[in-house]
Amino acid sequence: MTIVETIATGLFAVFGTLLGVLATYWVQKSTVKQQEDLAREERLRQDRVSAYTVFAGALTSYRHSRMDRFFAGRGENRLDPELVRHETFHQRCTTSGRTGLRTHDRWLKGMTPSLVAGGCHVEYRPRR
Numbered sequence: 001m002t003i004v005e006t007i008a009t010g011l012f013a014v015f016g017t018l019l020g021v022l023a024t025y026w027v028q029k030s031t032v033k034q035q036e037d038l039a040r041e042e043r044l045r046q047d048r049v050s051a052y053t054v055f056a057g058a059l060t061s062y063r064h065s066r067m068d069r070f071f072a073g074r075g076e077n078r079l080d081p082e083l084v085r086h087e088t089f090h091q092r093c094t095t096s097g098r099t100g101l102r103t104h105d106r107w108l109k110g111m112t113p114s115l116v117a118g119g120c121h122v123e124y125r126p127r128r
Helices: 003-073 081-096 106-117
Strands: none
């Protein structure tokens, strides 16, 4: 082997190793980014599920307080109408405070105020 062949072989090996390192770095960087994106999406999904659950609980409590107020107004239960009125107001404020749901669904965001105002009556409309 001549000296030129030895140098060419050495340079080829160094450039091949460098190219392999760069390719590995690029693949690992891409994989880490995908994993971070997936983890972020999962955290966001869990936050949304939690927010929806809390909101549904608040709507249920509000509905119960409205029913108590209705029956107290008619004298069909032994609850104090003034206390029931305050409880209904408190539940409405609690429910209204939870309307900032973390969603990109325009239909759901639009339904939130009407759910609170309408006493939790939801009319199902299939999506197109």
